[in-house]
Each structure stands twice: as structure tokens, then as C-alpha cells.
Amino acid sequence: MRFQDHAVLVTGGGSGIGRQVCISAAREGARVAIGDLDAQRAGAVAEEIRRQGGEAHGFALDVADQASVHAFVEGAETALGRLDVLVNSAGVREIASVLDLPLEEWQRVIAINLTGTFLPSQAFARRLVAQGRPGRIVNLASTLGLVAAPNRAAYVASKHGVVGLTKEMALELGEKGIRVNAVAPGVIRTPLTERYFQDPELSQMIRGLHATASWGEPEDIARAILFLAEEANGFMTGSVLTVDGGWTTGKKM
Template identity: 85%
Template sequence: MRFQDRAVLVTGGGSGIGREVCLAAAAEGARVAVGDLDAARAETVAAAIRGRGGEAQAFRLDVTDPASVTAFVEGAETALGRLDVLVNSAGIREIVSVLDLSLEEWRRVLDVNMTGTFLPSQAFARRLVAQGRTGQIVNLASTLGLMAAPNRAAYTASKHGVVGLTKEMALELGERGIRVNAVAPGVIRTPMTERYFQDPEMSATIRGIHAMNRCGEPPDIARAILFLAEEGNGFMTGSVLTVDGGWTTGKKM
């Protein structure tokens, strides 16, 4: 198995893409640290992994709080015995016109999506460098880190920031043996987007903007994340892997 006995830390691991990454990594033999702001959700995922014979530990994690992040990384290392992979999956978004977007909401989205990627990455990388170990970081960007969409100014800005941060960390950490890549998903059906799919017309529209005429599912993104994190891809860093069913390929006329 590709991740046998490797320690994989996942932020936002209690639901959506993060949850799927935890389950997929565990199925590949990883020891998993499930971090989530909702401690009960994190424990549910960890318990599911243990119920399947895997090894997992749940942590309450606020990715915007340096003390919480440090406790997560150090606690994961203690519980799992090592650090190998960090997946930054925690994220939020707004749906409001740029004219009506409040400063409070702007700051909240950027804090979770950008600062919430920077802090865990920094804490994780510091531990690896101090120990002279190599490792992998995979960030959750978005197709809106490469383009734009209406009513998502803060989300789009934050995900462009994640793309830039990914490249910067890859540049600075490469000689330390720490690879940093990102995945840019299209529309993925998760608890955060589920409301779209309750409206048949909206659901059909979403399918139609993708060349493959379907939306994505969490396993589509989890597979891409594990691909980037596996040791066999040792010369791949600073990359942004688009997994969007052809959304950014072009518009159907």
C-alpha cells in the first residue's frame, strides 16, 4: 500500500473532501490525524477508520489559531509517531456580491482559507526541518484560484492566495526535501455545496458547465491528493493539479 505506516494529517477532516482523504489514506495503510473545528465530526471519522482496522486520532482544530495548530501538529506526531503528509482541506466560502460583501465576512473567509493554510503548513514544515526529515504538503485550492465566478470575491481571492502560497512554499522548502503542491477542484458535491443539488435546474446547470457533464465527488479529489502526496512523485512540487471535469477547458457554445 502506498502510505503504509506513514502519518497523514488532514485539516477539515471531519466532512467533505477532507473526510474522504482521511478514509482513502487509511485504506492505503496510513496513520491518520483527523483535525476539524467540530471535534465530534473529527471523532466520527477517526472512529470509522479504527472500525475498519486502521489507525486514527481525532483533534479539535482551529486553523486560524496558532496555538491550536501547534497542538494539532505536535499531538499528531506524538499519537502517530511521525510526520509525513499534511493535507490542508479546511475551508469556507461566501455567496454575496462584491458590492455587499462585509469587511467581517471578507476577513473571515481569508482567515480560514489563507491563514488556515499557512499556519498548519508552517508548523508542519518547521517540525520536519528541525528533524531533518522530508515530507509532503498538499493544499486545497480551487478552479476559483485560477479564474473567477460571480459573488465570491473573498473565496476567489483566498484561493488565488493558496495557489501563490503553494508556489512560494515549494520554492523555499524544496531544498529541504519538502514538496508542496495543490489541487484545484471544480464543483464537488459536499455538505458545503449540497444546497445547489436540491434544485433540479441548478443541478442540471452545474453538470452542463463541465465537459464531462457531471459534477465531481469527494473521491475524485481524494485520489488526486494522494497522487500528489505519494513518494513516487518525488520530482513534482509547486504544481497545481486541476481536477474539474473540464470546467476550465472551455465553454460549451
């Protein structure tokens, strides 16, 4: 198995893509630390993995709070005995025009999506560098880290920031043996987007946006994340892997 006995830390692991990363990594032999703002959700995913014969530990985690992040990384290392992979999956979005977006909502989205990628990455990398150990970081960007969409100024800005941060960290940490990559998902059916799929017209429109005439599932993104986190892909760093069913390829006319 690709991640046998490796320690994989996942932020936002209590639901959606993060949850699927935790489950998929555990099936590949990883020991998993699940961080989530909702400690009960993190614990439930950990219990699900343990029922399947894996090892997992749930932690309360606020990715925008430095003390909480440090406690998560330290607690994960204590529980798992080592650090190998960090997946930054925690994220939120807003829907409001640039003219109507409240400052508080802008700050919330930037704090969770961008600062909440920086702080865990910094804490994780510092411990690896201090120990002289290699590691891998995979960030969850978005197709909206590559292009824009209406009424999502904070989300688009934050995900463009994640793409830039991924490249910067890859540049600085590569010689220390730490690879940093990102995945840019398209429209994925998760609890965050589920309401789109409850509307037949809207779900059909989503199909039409994609070259594959379909939307993505969390498993599609988890596979891409684990691909980037594999030790075998040691020459990949600073990359942004787009997994979007062809949505950014071009418009159907």
C-alpha cells in the same frame, strides 16, 4: 500499500473532501490525524476508520488560530510517532457581491482558507526541518484559484492566495526535502455544496458547465491529493493539479 505506516495529517477532516482523504489514506495504510473545528466530527471519522481496521485520531482544530494549530501538529506527532504528509483541506466560502460583502465575512474567509493553509504548513514544515526529515504538503485550492466567479470575492481571493502560497512554499522548502503541491477542484458534491444539487434546474446547469457532463465527488479529489502526496512522485512540486471535469477547459457554445 502506498502510505503504509506513514503519518498523514488532514485539516478540515471531519466532512466533505477532507473526510474522504482521511478514509482513502487509511485504506492505503496511513495512520491518520484528523483535525476539525468540530471535534465530534473529527472523532466520528476517526472511529469510522478504526472500525475498518485503521489507525486514526481526532483533534479539535481552529486552523486560523496559531496555538490551536501548534497543538494539533504536536498532538498528531505524539499520537502517530512521526510526520510525513499534511493535507490542508479546511475551508469555507461566502456568497455576496463585492459591494455588499461585510468586512467581517471577508476576514473570516481569508483567515480560514488562506491563513488556515499557511499556519499548519509552517508548523508542519518547521518540525520536519528541525528533524532533517522530508515531507509532503498538499493544499486544497480551487478552480476559483485560477479564474473568478460572481459573488465570491473573498473565496476567489483566498484560493488565488493558496495557489501563490503553494508555489512560494515549494520554492523555499524544496531543497529541504519538502514538496508542496495543490489540487484545484471543480464543482464537487459535498455538504458545503449540497443545496445546489437539491434543485433539479441548478443541478442540470452544473452538468452543462462541464465537458464530462457531470460533477465531481469527494473520491475524485481524494485520489488526486493522494497522488500528489505519494513518495513516488518526488519530482512534482509547486504544481496545481486541476480536477474539474473540464470546467476550465473552455465554454460550450
